[in-house]
Amino acid sequence: MGIVIAVISGKGGVGKTTATGNLGLGIAMNGKKCIVVDFDVGQRNLDMILGLENRVVYDMVHVMDEEVALSQAVIKSKSNENFFFLAASQTKDKSVLKSSKVKKLILNLKEQYEYVLLDSPAGIESGFEHTIEFADAAIIVVNPEVSSIRDADRAIGILDSKSHKVKEGGEVAKYLIINRIIANMVQKGEMLSSKDILDILNIKLLGKIPEDKRVIDASNQGRPIILDNTSEAGNAYKRISNRMCGKSVEMKDIEIDSDGFLRKLAGIFK
Amino acid sequence: MILDWFKGKKSAIVAKDRLTIAIMADRTSTSYPFMDKMKGEIVDVVRKYVDIRAINITKEEQDNLEALSIDIEFNKN
Numbered sequence A: 001m002g003i004v005i006a007v008i009s010g011k012g013g014v015g016k017t018t019a020t021g022n023l024g025l026g027i028a029m030n031g032k033k034c035i036v037v038d039f040d041v042g043q044r045n046l047d048m049i050l051g052l053e054n055r056v057v058y059d060m061v062h063v064m065d066e067e068v069a070l071s072q073a074v075i076k077s078k079s080n081e082n083f084f085f086l087a088a089s090q091t092k093d094k095s096v097l098k099s100s101k102v103k104k105l106i107l108n109l110k111e112q113y114e115y116v117l118l119d120s121p122a123g124i125e126s127g128f129e130h131t132i133e134f135a136d137a138a139i140i141v142v143n144p145e146v147s148s149i150r151d152a153d154r155a156i157g158i159l160d161s162k163s164h165k166v167k168e169g170g171e172v173a174k175y176l177i178i179n180r181i182i183a184n185m186v187q188k189g190e191m192l193s194s195k196d197i198l199d200i201l202n203i204k205l206l207g208k209i210p211e212d213k214r215v216i217d218a219s220n221q222g223r224p225i226i227l228d229n230t231s232e233a234g235n236a237y238k239r240i241s242n243r244m245c246g247k248s249v250e251m252k253d254i255e256i257d258s259d260g261f262l263r264k265l266a267g268i269f270k
Numbered sequence B: 001m002i003l004d005w006f007k008g009k010k011s012a013i014v015a016k017d018r019l020t021i022a023i024m025a026d027r028t029s030t031s032y033p034f035m036d037k038m039k040g041e042i043v044d045v046v047r048k049y050v051d052i053r054a055i056n057i058t059k060e061e062q063d064n065l066e067a068l069s070i071d072i073e074f075n076k077n
Helices: A016-029 A046-050 A060-064 A099-112 A126-133 A146-162 A183-187 A194-201 A214-221 A232-244 A261-268 B002-007 B011-027 B035-047
Strands: A003-008 A034-038 A083-086 A115-119 A137-142 A173-181 A204-210 B052-062 B065-074
Touching (some): A003 A016, A003 A099, A003 A126, A003 A146, A016 A046, A016 A083, A034 A046, A046 A083, A060 A099, A099 A126, A126 A146, A137 A146, A146 A194, A173 A194
Parallel strands (some): A003 A115, A003 A137, A034 A083, A034 A115
Antiparallel strands (some): B052 B065
8 A cells, every 4th residue: 555645735835746757757766666646637737857758648637537447547767667647637627526536536645656746736725625525634735925925824724624634633744845046045034944934833844955946947848957067956856755655764954055164154164 | 214103104014013913813714715605506506496685694702613503584475
């Protein structure tokens, strides 16, 4: 039995889909069989991030409606043999998701994959609720910015009330990823630090990702940033995926601008 | 650095203070996420019988119980 992890955010545009794709691939790079599922019905995007948009024939709604078998709809990555993808439906409306069908699909996925990552739609509507309902754990992606953090707190609240695990008296594990950190702004006190954000949201930190312009270049090409060894964001995704696979990886302090603050400080003592 | 003293509070501190207050208010919300939709549906039903002037739904909490108070005003026939 695998583990099901919902990737959620509250607010849109914080890098949730990018995170899902990169972490999924990073987990597969650890030798674990991993599938990423796009739950953003009507706004399919994970296929673009992964560069698999031309290979989508069937989507998760076809599987849920039993029009095709799961194996027919799943797309196998060319870059990693452990990495798989299931697309969201683009044409049908969001109400196609039914709790019983979602549950069946997720149980099916859990049996076949070690890690199942669900890319949730933004917002806190029904699509979001279906994504979190049967998840074992959730990753909340935020930007160090007020609206993103406030919306994330709302999403966490709903996660706690709608999760199947919580309803059964259990607990759904929650982890935070802070994306798009700009070190020199944090140093100048112009951006919330990870400590500030953790104080406010009160959940465990899974990782920090620096702002990196190359993320856009990577999504232009449909080649996940984690494959770029020279990218800071890519390396941050690698550290996080290693942590998700049970490796102990030190939390790198990306909030200190390596060629700003520290060097200036060192300069004083020269 | 000394210049910063005159510029007032750093914006990250302002952000943290504002967020802390906003989130505290959100968490003790007197509403449910489905409130607007439910309100709309109640209006649709009641409107079949009377002419609604206003509708007000509030969530109330006591110990481990939650209750909804629904006040509907309508014009005298």
